[in-house]
Amino acid sequence: NDEFTHRTVKTKKVMEHFPLCASQLMEQLQANHHLRYQGRQQLSFFLKGIGLSVDEALQFWTDSFTSGGKITVDQFNKEYRYNFRHNYGLEGNRINYKPWDCRTILSKPRPSRGEYHGCPYRDYHPDKLVSTLKDMSLTQQQVNSVVESCQQQDYTIACTKVFEAVHQTTTSDLQIVHPNQYFERSRQCAT
Numbered sequence: 001n002d003e004f005t006h007r008t009v010k011t012k013k014v015m016e017h018f019p020l021c022a023s024q025l026m027e028q029l030q031a032n033h034h035l036r037y038q039g040r041q042q043l044s045f046f047l048k049g050i051g052l053s054v055d056e057a058l059q060f061w062t063d064s065f066t067s068g069g070k071i072t073v074d075q076f077n078k079e080y081r082y083n084f085r086h087n088y089g090l091e092g093n094r095i096n097y098k099p100w101d102c103r104t105i106l107s108k109p110r111p112s113r114g115e116y117h118g119c120p121y122r123d124y125h126p127d128k129l130v131s132t133l134k135d136m137s138l139t140q141q142q143v144n145s146v147v148e149s150c151q152q153q154d155y156t157i158a159c160t161k162v163f164e165a166v167h168q169t170t171t172s173d174l175q176i177v178h179p180n181q182y183f184e185r186s187r188q189c190a191t
């Protein structure tokens with residue numbers, strides 16, 4: 001898929017279709033020029049899932065890690081490059097890993113301080129979740145409904161409600177179960 005390059009994946013035009021789990025990882029990566037292991041894995045597989053090629057992915061991660069001036073390209077190549085190649089099945093056991101679905105993401109250890117993987121509907125502090133949802137232009141009623149699903153530990157239902165609110169649609173057949181499904185459906189809504 002030539003549409004997605006190391007440059008375009010971090011543009012608003014592409015990121016507006018990301019679910020919250022992926023957009024927070026991308027934002028933190030761009031702000032901190034680093035992500036810890038689980039976050040790297042989660043975002044790397046998501047980007048692979050949208051169709052980012054291995055060459056573009058390596059360029060994207062190199063740029064993201066080195067542009068802050070703390071990590072050199074040499075360091076990146078020594079410490080991180082293998083990991084990203086591995087995720088594309090080019091190293092080690094050469095398994096062609098599938099992008100993580102919501103169930104897999106929710107089965108991983110929860111993020112500790114300084115980590116940004118996981119599902120925001122489970123892992124955000126309620127205050128942060130509410131302000132994030134308001135920033136996404138959800139009405140108070142929509143926010144309350146999402147928060148209620150989170151309290152009932154129905155995180156994918158919360159995510160589905162946000163999808164419907166953001167896209168002003170109520171597609172009864174839609175149940176978000178995978179971040180890449182969110183992305184694809186969001187792009188379909190835009191066409």
Ligand code: SF4
Pocket residue numbers: 019020021022101102105106118119120121155156159176177178179182
């Ligand atoms: Fe991501 Fe799934 Fe959580 Fe939505 S429900 S934010 S797609 S992990």
